[in-house]
Amino acid sequence: MAARRADEIAALGRVALLFGGWSAEREVSLKSGAAVLAALERLGVKVTPVDPQRDNLHRLAEFDRAFVMLHGRGGEDGVIQGALEAMQVPYTGSGVLGSALAMDKLQTKLAWRGAGLPTPEFARLGGDWRPESVCGRLGTPLMVKPSREGSSIGMTKAEDPEQLRQAYAAAGRFDDQVFAERFVAGQEFTVAILGEQALPVIRLETPRGFYDFEAKYQANDTQYHCPCGLSTAEEAEMQALAVEAFKAVEGRGWGRVDIMRDGDGSNWLLEVNTVPGMTDHSLVPMAAAAAGISFDELVWRILTSSNEVRGS
Structure with a gap:
């Protein structure tokens, strides 16, 4: 195993780890990137951190491949993917179309x-x-969302027309495309995708009105249940739906699909993340651990999926 890994590491060449960026999710990306950087260094990969906010992106042409750990606009929406393809640099995750489509919730x-x-x-x-x-x-109630933001940024729950008007104004500060969605009362789940495989489902529980930015990254009272509490058949059904939903938006490599399950047991798709978080609060590493995949192994599998430049 060690000898094979050494050969594979040498074949990967120089890797650019893209994180930071200029989106509203910059701070989360910095944390995710720091965790991935540490893992790549432990694995012995020749990795160089690159922050598009401060570094000249022309230097990406010097690398043999890129690990994309940019969240939000500019990194998760097909922009950096298009630049990498123009430079013929293989990269992790979804292509141009899949990234752009999944970034736009509407x-x-x-x-x-x-x-x-x-x-x-x-x-x-x-x-x-x-x-x-x-x-x-x-x-009512309704969830109001900016179409092209992640990490629940700009999202508000509205109980009546006046709150809806206020929620629209709040979301409009982040995007000129805003939509309202019927609120699904029930349990919230997330399904991580790694390659063609759906990892164990995680059920999220928060005392807040919904799983918002604070619940995701700051709160200590958010609970994560894995096993998720569903029967084997119910979990398999949810995993199959997540894989189908991921493929429907041209998702590839790895990602995460968020799902609500109502009181009648029906599953409702909410959104796709094509560059999910990799922080100490993040869900993909948690699901991977439940499947017996260490954080370093998860990073390795994501990196080695970047074996060619792919069209969108």
Whole structure:
């Protein structure tokens, strides 16, 4: 194993670890990148950290491949993927199309609806929209989301038309595309994808109104259940749905699909993350550990999936 790994490490050449960036998720990306950097160094990989906010991206052409650990716009939306493909540098994760599509929650929902996959009813907000009309059509409460932000940034739960109006204004500070989605009361789950495999499902529990930014990265009262409490058949059904949903938006390599399960036992797709967090609060490493995959092994598997430059 060690000898084979040594040969494989040599074949990987110089690796650029992209993290930081300029999105609203910069701080999370820095933490994720630091954890991945430490793992790559432990593995003996020749790795160089690259922060697009401060480093000249032309230097990426000097590397043999790239490990993308950028969250949010500029790193998870197809922009850096397109630059890497133009330079013929292999990279981890989804291609240009998959990255761009999954980053846009509204377009993701349209793709899922077109594929016949279950996602909560929604309405695009803006123009001459009327909060009363949206509440009447979708019911309340509603989740209001900026379409192209991650880590629950800009998301608000609205209970009535006035709160919906305020939530729209709050989300609009992050994106000019905002939508409202029917709130699904029930349990929240997440399914990590590694290659073609769905890892063990994690059930999330928070005393907050929903699994928001603080619950994800700062709170100590968020609970993560793995085993998730579903029966073997129910978990397998959820895993299969997650894999189908990931493929429907051209997801590749690794990622994470978030799902709500209502009181009737129906699963509802929320969103896809094509560059999930890798911090000490993150869910993909947690799911990998439940499958017997160490953090270093997880990083290795993600890196070695970047074996060629792929079209979007």
